[in-house]
Amino acid sequence: MLDIKKIRENSELVLKSLHQRSTEYTLEPIIDLDRQQREIQLVRTELQAKSNEIGKLVGQKMRSGANPQSEEIISLKQEGNDAKAKLAQLEPREKELKAKVESLLLELPNLPSKTTPVGKSESDNVEVRRWGDEYIPEGSNFLSHDQIGEKLGIIDSERAVKVSQSRFVALVGAGAALERALINFMLDRQIEAGYVEVMPPVLINSDSLQGTGQLPKFSEESFKCDKDDLWLTPTAGVPVTNFYRQEILRAEEVPIRHCAYYPCFRREAGSYGKDMRGLIRLHQFNKVELVKIVHPDTSEDEHQKMVKDAEAILQALKLPYRVLELCTGDIGFSAAKCYDLEVWLPEANTYREISSCSNCLDFQARRANIRFKEKGKKGTQFVQTLNGSGLAVGRTMAAILENYQQPDGKVKVPDVLQPYLKQDVLG
RNA sequence: GGAGAGAUGGCUGAGCGGUUGAAAGCGGCUUCCUGCUAAGAAGUUAUGGGUUGUUAAGGCCUAUCGAGGGUUCGAAUCCCUCUCUCUCCGCCA
Known part of the structure; x- marks a missing residue:
């Protein structure tokens, strides 16, 4: 606000x-x-x-x-x-x-930061840096991750649609294990980086969604349990930030850094026909989320560090990516400044979003009334809030399947995941 | 699902319808004192809105005792509705 x-x-x-x-x-x-x-x-x-x-x-x-x-x-x-x-x-x-x-x-949405590039649409976003060109797989005739998944029998879309509806998938065998390994790997890394893990509720109330900016304007984008004033959360940023709703923190308590594994639910209204296959655009997907509650003086710095923390996962997995700074026309409702990480997908021959790290400054803090008090200073100040994905798990799996596919149809397991999966090849 | 209890400041916990934004204790802060520490003494100690003021300090008005209504000249206190929490029973991973 x-x-x-x-x-x-x-x-x-x-x-x-x-x-x-x-x-x-x-x-x-x-x-x-x-x-x-x-x-x-x-x-x-x-x-x-x-x-x-x-x-x-x-x-x-x-x-x-x-x-x-x-x-x-x-x-x-x-x-x-x-x-x-x-x-x-x-x-x-x-x-x-x-x-x-x-x-x-x-x-009203947040005001873009003074440093956010001015632009109308995603085509005006600015590439900040690129990493891992040397890991971009050579050659052609790549299979898409959903083709690989079906072939290996680790992604089952048909049965998922049967038990649910379209835009849901089921992971089977090594697919489920890979998802689980990724979640554990990401959490372990982020905990090591100083984030405190939380597992918040998945059904959350309207006040929480208003606090982070999903309501009142974007009610169409979330699933709602009508009888209960409870919603299926679109992202862990909502419950984790709202942890501190209506609180006055002591200055010594910030920065607060949290990470959370979390299933996210989105209606994807208005995206009919887009990305209908595979793991890219689903009504339900897993994410490891990063959330920070910080002092205004450190928020820019914490934002940069958060982007680095998300990048570290991609680097450890040796997945090529680029960092974009979103322009004023493309940043989210609550964000003042936002960086997207885009991972390389060989079959599509393009980069796809895999993380989005936003600095909301005091926008969410005002809505959710999260303040802090400094010793010796009278009154209270609003904290600043940041959230970012570290990373979207399904899209990471897609990137691994595509970038690590071998000519024989098998998929190599990234080195850092081998201890988690206890195998070095899928298929 | 059935029965009951409760919601008061950072915390614990009082509060006959009348200077109660709210006793007391704990905690916090400031000052004083003792050779340091410990202890002690005094004072202070919520948040929001409006207005005034130099975008200051401060002043003034106002609101807030879970939320929203009502009764009254006057409500933390009485009445109604809602929400949430807790206890017991039943069911259940």
């Missing part, structure tokens, strides 16, 4: 920044409603003060033994009633205005 004070005082700058994302945004209604609300509040609190004074006065008189039926008391009560009648007119209007401002604020 954006700071309403900032919108009030620097509306032009804020609007300019929002327009770097898209020109659809306007601030006029918010500014107007906010001004009205404050005008009413001014009158209302004055009336309230008067009413409180009357209340106190009556209390004093009663305590010192005044007759409740005395003219003085009766007239004071009347005065109190008058004030209350006026309040009853103002209060609902103010409340309504406040709610409108709030709901408009919740619909």
Whole structure:
């Protein structure tokens, strides 16, 4: 959520920044409603003060033994009633205005960081660096990972569709083992890098989704359990960040760094026909997520480190990738700055997203009301939140199957996974 | 699923409808004191919104005792609705 004070005082700058994302945004209604609300509040609190004074006065008189039926008391009560009648007119209007401002604020995305490249779409994203060209497999006639998976009998799409529906897969035998090995490997590495593992609930409430920015605007993208105000989580960033919702942390407690293995659920509404085969775009997929809750002064630094932590997994697996910095038109709703890691897929002859590391600054912290208090400083400050994938497990498996395929149809197991899988070749 | 209990500040825990934003204790902070440590003394100690002020310090108003309504001149306290937590029984991995 954006700071309403900032919108009030620097509306032009804020609007300019929002327009770097898209020109659809306007601030006029918010500014107007906010001004009205404050005008009413001014009158209302004055009336309230008067009413409180009357209340106190009556209390004093009663305590010192005044007759409740005395003219003085009766007239004071009347005065109190008058004030209350006026309040009853103002209060609902103010409340309504406040709610409108709030709901408009919740619909506004984060402002892009000053360093985020300006652009309209993904084609304007900027390649920051590239790694592992020497590991790009030579040759042609590569099989796609889903072909390899079906051939080896480790990915079973048909049966998954039978028990569920399209965009779900089942892993069998070495496929399931590979998924499990990847999860363990990724977690072990990230724990080593200083992240504390958590296993949060998968069904989470609406407040949590609002806290990280999935609601109210993107309800179409998550699965909901209608009877319960519970949702299937689209990413672990939601529950892990919301761990600290409505909390005031001590400054010494940050940075908090968490990693989590987590099944993610997405409706993928509006992507019909896209990536229908294989492990790339599923309604359910596993991810190892990285989340940081940090002091504003260290957040840029922590962001860079988070990207490095995600890259370290790809490097350990010797999978070629590139790092993109997303442009203002392509960064997510809550993000101010975002790097994507894209892994090389030989069959498609292209790079595909496998991790996305966002710095949300105080945007989510405001929505979720996560603050910290510094010793000696008065008041509280908002923390800053970051989240990134380290990595998407299914897509990692796809990349391994494709990059490690051998001419004989078998798939070599990356060195670092061999201790986990206890074999060096699949097939 | 059945029966019951409860939700108060960083924590524990009081609170007859009337200066209660809230006793007390613990913890935290500041100062003083003792040769250090330990101990002791005094003071201080929530968060948000508005307004004023130099985008300061501070002042003033207001709200907040799980959430939302209601009664009342006045609600932490009474009434209603909801949410959550806990205990016992049943069922269950």
